[in-house]
Amino acid sequence: MEVNNYKNKLSLDKNKTLIVKELVHNHERGGARPAIVMKNVSKTYKSNSTPAIMNISFRVERGEFVFIVGPSGSGKSTILRLLMKEIEPSQGGIYVDGKDTTKLKRHQIPYLRRKLGVVFQDFRLLKNRNVFDNVAFAQRVIGADTKTIKRRVPSVLSIVGILEKHQKFPRQLSGGEQQRVALARAIVNDPMILLCDEPTGNLDPKNSWEIMALLDEINQKGTTVIVVTHNMDIVNAMHKRVITINKGVLISDQKEGGYRDE
Numbered sequence: 001m002e003v004n005n006y007k008n009k010l011s012l013d014k015n016k017t018l019i020v021k022e023l024v025h026n027h028e029r030g031g032a033r034p035a036i037v038m039k040n041v042s043k044t045y046k047s048n049s050t051p052a053i054m055n056i057s058f059r060v061e062r063g064e065f066v067f068i069v070g071p072s073g074s075g076k077s078t079i080l081r082l083l084m085k086e087i088e089p090s091q092g093g094i095y096v097d098g099k100d101t102t103k104l105k106r107h108q109i110p111y112l113r114r115k116l117g118v119v120f121q122d123f124r125l126l127k128n129r130n131v132f133d134n135v136a137f138a139q140r141v142i143g144a145d146t147k148t149i150k151r152r153v154p155s156v157l158s159i160v161g162i163l164e165k166h167q168k169f170p171r172q173l174s175g176g177e178q179q180r181v182a183l184a185r186a187i188v189n190d191p192m193i194l195l196c197d198e199p200t201g202n203l204d205p206k207n208s209w210e211i212m213a214l215l216d217e218i219n220q221k222g223t224t225v226i227v228v229t230h231n232m233d234i235v236n237a238m239h240k241r242v243i244t245i246n247k248g249v250l251i252s253d254q255k256e257g258g259y260r261d262e
Helices: 003-009 014-023 076-083 106-113 131-141 146-159 175-187 205-220 232-238
Strands: 036-043 053-060 065-069 091-096 116-119 193-197 224-228 241-246 249-254
Touching (some): 036 076, 053 076, 053 241, 053 249, 065 205, 065 232, 076 193, 076 224, 116 175, 131 146, 146 175, 193 205, 205 224, 205 232
Parallel strands (some): 065 224, 116 193, 193 224
Antiparallel strands (some): 036 053, 241 249
């Protein structure tokens, strides 16, 4: 599919747009606390004396769409893991919705993660549960009642175009379909921030553009979106903010940037 016609690819049909408007709240933007702030953050793993990232600082406002790009091993995934609080920084401060996550106690971490939706390259679906139950699982974790689950899960499955597969199991789905389920699971709780780790990495061009269309539409309704990717065509076509990481160092931060695989 040609990149120069990307705006047509980044448009959903009318029915899906209406569902997104119904589901996704217009999260507070101007004048509010930033969605994410990283201040002089470094991380060194015990298994490696070389820092994975060094003195990284950036700020993401609510409602922004940001690509994080860079070569393999540059530290992009480390940044996402730090934001999810899967790992702790060696130094520096990380703030999500104004809260210093480095100071959170263990019982507070689940409340932080409720503000985050996460889409992984390898989908991470529950193999023994069907599509509906994979998405419903995210609702049950936060204590949603059965009535809410029965209303919201079909809505998000409609958004991602996979409602008719709600009884299928992951092994019965293509890679593109599994990624749609993963995206539905990530947005069903209406997170303030959506973190995507190579969301198109295992997809063909058609499915890649459709996933990006969904992410763009969700972002337009107010959700902050951060995408780690190697897909140069998508990054260069969409003209979003681009943060480039190389050898653990932030080397550029462009408002309407691009990506070169150097």
